[in-house]
Amino acid sequence: MSISLAWSDAVTAAQLFAVDPVGTGGVLLRSRAGPVRDRWLATLRAALPPDRPYRNLPLHIADGRLLGGLDLSATLLAGRPVAERGLLAEADGGVLVVAMAERMQSSTNVYLTAAMDAQETAVERDGLSLRMPARFGVVALDEGLEDEFAPAGLRDRLGFHLDLDQFAWRDTEDFPVELDDILAARARLPSIKVESAQIEAICTAAAALGIISLRAPLLALRAARASAALFDRVAIEQDDITLAARLVLAPRATVFPQADQPDQAEPPPPEPPPEDNSEENNDQEQQTPDIDKALDEVILAAVKAAMPPGVLEALRASAGRSRARSAGKAGELQKSKKRGRPTGSVRGELRDGSKLNVIETLRAAAPWQPLRRRQAEVMGGGRPRILVEKDDFRIARFKQRTETITIFVVDASGSAALHRLAEAKGAVELLLADCYVRRDQVAMIAFRGSIAEILLPPTRSLARAKRSLAGLPGGGGTPLAAGLDAAFMLADSIKRKGQTPTVIVLTDGRANIARDGAPGRPKAEEDANASARQFRVAAINSVVIDMSPRPGPQAAAFAKEMDARYLPLPHADATVLAQAVTAATRAA
Amino acid sequence: MATVFPFSAIVGQEEMKLALLIAAIDQKVGGVLAFGDRGAGKSTAVRALAALLPKMKVVVGCRYNCDPDLPERFCEECKEKAKHGKVKTAQVPVPVVDLPLGATEDRVVGALDLERALAKGEKAFEPGLLARAHRGFLYIDEANLLEDHLVDLLLDVAASGENVVEREGLSIRHPARFVLVGTGNPEEGELRPQLLDRFGMSVEVKTPDTLPERIEVVRRRDAFESDSAGFLEAWSKEEAKLRRKITQAKDRLPDVSVPDAALERAAKLCMTLGTDGLRGELTLMRAARALAALEHDKIVTDDHLKRIAPSALRHRLRRNPLDDAGSSVRVDRAIAEIFG
Numbered sequence: 001m002s003i004s005l006a007w008s009d010a011v012t013a014a015q016l017f018a019v020d021p022v023g024t025g026g027v028l029l030r031s032r033a034g035p036v037r038d039r040w041l042a043t044l045r046a047a048l049p050p051d052r053p054y055r056n057l058p059l060h061i062a063d064g065r066l067l068g069g070l071d072l073s074a075t076l077l078a079g080r081p082v083a084e085r086g087l088l089a090e091a092d093g094g095v096l097v098v099a100m101a102e103r104m105q106s107s108t109n110v111y112l113t114a115a116m117d118a119q120e121t122a123v124e125r126d127g128l129s130l131r132m133p134a135r136f137g138v139v140a141l142d143e144g145l146e147d148e149f150a151p152a153g154l155r156d157r158l159g160f161h162l163d164l165d166q167f168a169w170r171d172t173e174d175f176p177v178e179l180d181d182i183l184a185a186r187a188r189l190p191s192i193k194v195e196s197a198q199i200e201a202i203c204t205a206a207a208a209l210g211i212i213s214l215r216a217p218l219l220a221l222r223a224a225r226a227s228a229a230l231f232d233r234v235a236i237e238q239d240d241i242t243l244a245a246r247l248v249l250a251p252r253a254t255v256f257p258q259a260d261q262p263d264q265a266e267p268p269p270p271e272p273p274p275e276d277n278s279e280e281n282n283d284q285e286q287q288t289p290d291i292d293k294a295l296d297e298v299i300l301a302a303v304k305a306a307m308p309p310g311v312l313e314a315l316r317a318s319a320g321r322s323r324a325r326s327a328g329k330a331g332e333l334q335k336s337k338k339r340g341r342p343t344g345s346v347r348g349e350l351r352d353g354s355k356l357n358v359i360e361t362l363r364a365a366a367p368w369q370p371l372r373r374r375q376a377e378v379m380g381g382g383r384p385r386i387l388v389e390k391d392d393f394r395i396a397r398f399k400q401r402t403e404t405i406t407i408f409v410v411d412a413s414g415s416a417a418l419h420r421l422a423e424a425k426g427a428v429e430l431l432l433a434d435c436y437v438r439r440d441q442v443a444m445i446a447f448r449g450s451i452a453e454i455l456l457p458p459t460r461s462l463a464r465a466k467r468s469l470a471g472l473p474g475g476g477g478t479p480l481a482a483g484l485d486a487a488f489m490l491a492d493s494i495k496r497k498g499q500t501p502t503v504i505v506l507t508d509g510r511a512n513i514a515r516d517g518a519p520g521r522p523k524a525e526e527d528a529n530a531s532a533r534q535f536r537v538a539a540i541n542s543v544v545i546d547m548s549p550r551p552g553p554q555a556a557a558f559a560k561e562m563d564a565r566y567l568p569l570p571h572a573d574a575t576v577l578a579q580a581v582t583a584a585t586r587a588a
Numbered sequence: 589m590a591t592v593f594p595f596s597a598i599v600g601q602e603e604m605k606l607a608l609l610i611a612a613i614d615q616k617v618g619g620v621l622a623f624g625d626r627g628a629g630k631s632t633a634v635r636a637l638a639a640l641l642p643k644m645k646v647v648v649g650c651r652y653n654c655d656p657d658l659p660e661r662f663c664e665e666c667k668e669k670a671k672h673g674k675v676k677t678a679q680v681p682v683p684v685v686d687l688p689l690g691a692t693e694d695r696v697v698g699a700l701d702l703e704r705a706l707a708k709g710e711k712a713f714e715p716g717l718l719a720r721a722h723r724g725f726l727y728i729d730e731a732n733l734l735e736d737h738l739v740d741l742l743l744d745v746a747a748s749g750e751n752v753v754e755r756e757g758l759s760i761r762h763p764a765r766f767v768l769v770g771t772g773n774p775e776e777g778e779l780r781p782q783l784l785d786r787f788g789m790s791v792e793v794k795t796p797d798t799l800p801e802r803i804e805v806v807r808r809r810d811a812f813e814s815d816s817a818g819f820l821e822a823w824s825k826e827e828a829k830l831r832r833k834i835t836q837a838k839d840r841l842p843d844v845s846v847p848d849a850a851l852e853r854a855a856k857l858c859m860t861l862g863t864d865g866l867r868g869e870l871t872l873m874r875a876a877r878a879l880a881a882l883e884h885d886k887i888v889t890d891d892h893l894k895r896i897a898p899s900a901l902r903h904r905l906r907r908n909p910l911d912d913a914g915s916s917v918r919v920d921r922a923i924a925e926i927f928g
Contacts, residue, residue: 023813063690081702110689110730117631122688124695124717153773156626190814199810203803212795215627217806222813359694366705463774 007167011043011175013160013247016226018047019185021095021137023222024159025116025215028101028150030142031164037141039172040164044095044139046177053094053136055087057112059103066111068123068130070359079385081128088115089132096136101154102144109151112138116157159219161251185229192225193235201295205245208300210255220248238295242302250303360394362386403499404440405458406431406581409487411507411547412448413478420547421446424506425469426574431581432462441499443490444469447483449476450517454486458494477519480511480558481527488534495540502541504581505564508548509555525554532561545569545580591816595636596826598629599805600796606879607789607899608637611767613837614878615723617788617871619746619768621731621779621903624793629805630771634727637769638684640827642835644723648676651715652762653683653722663762683724685717685766689733696738697745697753698760713760718751721766731770732779739783742768746786788871789896790903792916837881844880846873846888853893853926860922863904872900894927 017027027044031037048054057066068086075082087096088111098104098112115121115134123130140158142150149155199221206217223244228236365388372387410424428442442465444456456468484505491501511524515531535542544559544566546552551568559566567580598605607620622630647654647666654666656677662670669675687696698716705711717726726742728734745751751764768786772779784790796802812819851873858868876892885892902915 067688067690080707106733107689110733114688114729122686124688124691129695152775153626194810196807199807200803203806204799207799207802212625213627214629214795214802214805214809217802218809221806221810363700363702363705366700366702369705370708461775 007172008175009243009246010040010162010164010167011177012227012243013162014040014044015047015177015182015230016223016243016247017137017139017160018044018182019226019230020189020222021048022119022135023189024137024226025219025222026138026140026158027160027162028140028142028155028158029162029164030144031162032143033141035169036164036167036172039174040162041097041139043175043177047179047182048095049179049183053091055091055094055096057087057096057098057108059100060105061087061108063107063111066108067121068128068132070128075362076386083123083128083130085132086121086123088112088121088134088136091136092133094136096138098138098140098150098154101140101142101150102148104151104154106151109154113151113153113157156213156215159223160247162247163251181230184232185226188229188232189225192228192233194221194225195235197295198224198236198241201299202241202245202249204296205299205303206249208255208296209249209253209303211249211252212254213252216249216252220244223248238298241295242299245299245302249299253303357394357396360396361388361392364394365389365392368392405494405499405501406440406442407458407487407490407494407501407503408442408444409452409483409503409505409507410444410446411478411480411483411505412446412474413476414508420506421474423547423574423577427577427581428456428465428469429462430574430578432460432465445483445486445490447479447486448474450479450482450513452479452482452486454490458490477513478507478511478524479513479515479517480507480509480524481515481531482513482517483507484528484531484535484562485515488531488538488540491535491540492538495538500541502581503535503543503564505542505544505559505562506547506577507544507555509544509546509552509558510548511554511558525558528558529561532558532564536561536563539563543567543581545577591820592635592639593632593809593812594820594823594827595633595640596830597808597812597819597823598633598636599808600801601629601633601793603899604630604633604791604793606896607791608633608769609834609882610875610878610896611725611769611788612637612641612834613881614841614874615765615767617767617874617878619770619787619789621784621787621790622769622771622793623774623779623790625795626773628793628795630793631729634684634725634769634771638681638725640831640834641682641684642831642838643679644682645677646680646723648678652719652764653680653724654763655723661763683720683722684769685721685724685726687717687726687728687734687738689728689730689735691717691738693737693741694755696741697751697755699753699755700758711757713753713758715762716751718745718764718766719762722762722764724766725769726766728768728770730772731783732772732774736780739780743783743786784903785867787903789875789899791899792902833882837878840881840884841878844877844886844888846877850876850888850890850893853890857893857897857922857926858901860926861901861905861919863901868901868904872897875900890927894923897923 013027017024029037029040031040045054064086066086066088068084068089071082071084074084096112111121116136116138119133119135121130121132121134123132138154138158140150140154144150155161199217202220202224203217206220211217220241221244224236224240227240227243228234231240233240365386368389369387372389376387408424408428410421412421424444428444431440432442441458441460442456443454443458444465445452446455447453456465459465487503487505491503494501510521511528512521513519514523515527542562542564544555544562544564546555546566546568547570548555549570551570555568556566569576569580595605604620604622607622611617611620622633624630644653645656647656647662647669650663650666652663652666654662656675659666659670666675694716696716696718698714698719701710701712701714704714745764746766746768749763749765751762753760770779770783770787796805808819854869854872854876858872861868863869872893873888875896876888879892879896880886880888883892898916898919902919905915905918
């Protein structure tokens with residue numbers, strides 16, 4: 001049985017991580033649950049000292065459990081506040097396994113990454129103020145499909161990015177891992193030497209691969225150190241660096257490396273800043289130090305060899321775009337703070353599923369303790385440590401604010417497309433500028449040709465909107481049904497999250513592509529009306545804006561099917577659009 | 589506390605470093621907001637500032653860091669002490685208090701001391717983070733993700749310089765003047781305009797994009813992580829030098845004069861940009877004065893104004909979403925227009 005090179009790499013990554021869990025940050029394991037992932041995790045377990053913590057971080061962990069807080073039962077027993085360690089502190093010295101990282105709540109992600117950075121957790125909750133060490137490595141299990149990713153902030157901090165879905169079970173094999181080797185490597189780790197030229201080569205290679213974050217070369221360096229320690233070397237050697245490049249840098253590459261012309265392989269800036277054009281570039285060329293060209297070319301060759309051919313093609317084709325799309329995406333998907341905003345607590349009774357605010361209740365009971373104790377003694381009988389009476393109950397209050405998410409569905413077909421898109425884009429930006437006061441969000445779907453596409457997932461970031469909406473293509477047929485279906489699915493998922501969707505359709509209503517992608521006006525209109533009825537059934541607040549120069553009956557008809565407000569606005573510009581939308585959402 | 593990377597060893601990021609130094613020289617400038625790329629060293633710089641700041645004088649045993657030289661601003665406890673003769677003073681590090689995102693309201697404003705209430709049945713106030721940050725810095729990482737009710741609370745205290753606690757039968761007020769330092773990544777959401785305006789200066793942080801700079805960052809970071817004691821030792825001289833510079837600048841600050849011409853220029857700049865209110869002009873003036881003090885200049889000149897204007901003004905512009913140029917570009921344009 002032949003072992004694929006990559007599976008041995010995956011095993012090596014596990015070993016390197018085991019040698020230096022904190023320094024290398026962790027492993028992003030992009031894989032579905034299954035025997036391959038289990039085998040990899042078993043390999044990792046075997047490489048980790050059994051006496052060190054190995055904790056699982058479940059998806060919907062409560063903040064209190066993650067960070068630590070007041071241990072209620074111990075507090076009541078002891079009659080004084082007793083702190084409880086959170087999961088982050090419990091994982092100190094070991095490994096934390098994050099399940100379903102792609103669906104992680106954004107608050108969990110923030111706490112986790114803050115603890116990784118500071119290597120300690122700071123708790124300011126429940127009347128406690130604690131600092132606890134939290135040095136751990138992270139294994140993030142990312143089961144995302146296609147567009148779903150673990151939060152970008154977390155991915156950035158994890159050294160190794162492995163994609164296990166490429167392996168079939170028969171590709172994998174158990175590798176014997178000697179725990180003693182790992183422990184010996186851990187002992188050697190602090191004394192590993194690194195040369196300045198090697199650091200330069202790693203940075204140069206990272207730059208050539210279009211990796212912006214500075215954490216990547218740092219993590220690669222740590223991985224190289226771990227490799228040198230594992231293979232019992234005194235200093236980092238070329239093999240360590242190429243290994244680190246394969247495991248750490250290759251998965252992050254955003255541009256196709258051009259090893260033969262290293263000067264031109266500078267990464268394109270993420271958003272071309274207009275001010276630093278000519279001058280800085282000149283400086284850059286002049287200052288480029290006389291680095292070890294040979295070594296960084298070796299690294300690039302290693303990275304290229306590690307990238308499957310398909311990836312290379314995709315990178316070559318889309319150069320800088322892939323980065324722009326993936327950045328910050330995951331954080332967006334989890335952005336739901338639907339728990340409502342706590343607005344203090346009131347004295348009250350426990351009923352109707354109201355939530356007892358334990359801390360406030362204890363606070364309320366606290367000053368009365370000596371008095372009640374005396375009373376209890378007079379009454380006789382056993383006495384608990386803390387006497388809580390009904391009067392003390394404090395009920396947590398939440399103010400549920402429902403966020404409005406405005407979904408623009410833009411007809412990008414035909415000749416008016418460019419104008420319509422530009423105005424819709426302007427309206428999105430105007431609304432965003434206005435809506436961050438209200439903390440609402442905006443999304444945008446465009447349809448043309450035979451498909452509908454979500455151009456902008458729900459966001460409140462103006463920066464992201466600008467980037468996503470730059471350079472929209474237009475022209476082609478009018479698949480109105482597809483556009484409405486996409487909008488309905490998005491609106492439905494928004495509703496299920498407890499937010500309020502408002503759908504704004506910008507079209508002339510002249511559908512000519514049916515749901516199955518076939519041209520033909522009657523069928524297309526029939527499909528569009530059918531799609532429109534879903535909105536009526538689900539009672540989704542919607543507005544149809546007819547932007548054709550001569551508003552016709554078609555748009556009015558399907559607006560009626562949608563139970564939407566119909567606004568004929570020929571030649572509407574961004575400002576008028578934004579005003580109309582604001583009025584429509586207010587009315588809702 | 590874990591060892592922190594020295595401030596003087598941070599490569600590049602001149603705008604952010606300057607803004608932090610100015611906030612350290614004159615707290616009245618009112619806070620720094622650093623927004624930008626991941627992994628560009630925002631948090632590192634703020635944490636490093638804590639280690640760099642010269643010590644300050646406080647009343648011994650005061651929970652609110654009262655300044656012994658300003659008896660009129662004493663808290664109740666210090667006023668009581670002052671009646672019985674002179675208060676004892678001590679030199680302590682300037683507090684840089686972290687406001688973690690998960691903080692609960694009771695820890696931020698302070699609340700009934702649970703331990704004393706439980707054990708002794710006493711009603712005592714336990715000061716929160718705002719008290720601890722008095723006369724120092726309050727640092728919010730990922731400021732754009734902070735819960736709204738905490739933001740409201742901070743705004744209120746930052747505006748009045750006083751924390752008023754009315755809860756659990758306690759009625760306490762204590763001074764809480766602090767420099768707000770926030771960092772964040774604009775990809776994850778915008779900051780509310782009300783909070784934005786509270787920051788005196790706002791800087792944009794980018795990952796260094798020249799190769800030599802990037803190499804230097806990685807090299808220093810690696811050296812620090814491999815041998816932090818040795819690294820701190822190697823940089824201790826630089827740190828001391830910078831610390832002296834801050835102390836001296838603070839001393840010189842009252843002697844720096846602002847000529848009418850400079851005031852006029854500042855006002856004109858703000859008018860051209862259409863900033864809301866007078867806060868922009870005030871901050872611009874104060875920041876330029878602190879910059880002059882830092883650079884041994886006795887008079888605020890156009891040069892100072894020009895250099896500090898982007899940080900002091902860019903977050904105060906009315907947003908015009910249809911103007912694709914970023915606010916930095918607009919500030920630069922206005923500067924070019926006015927200063928020629």
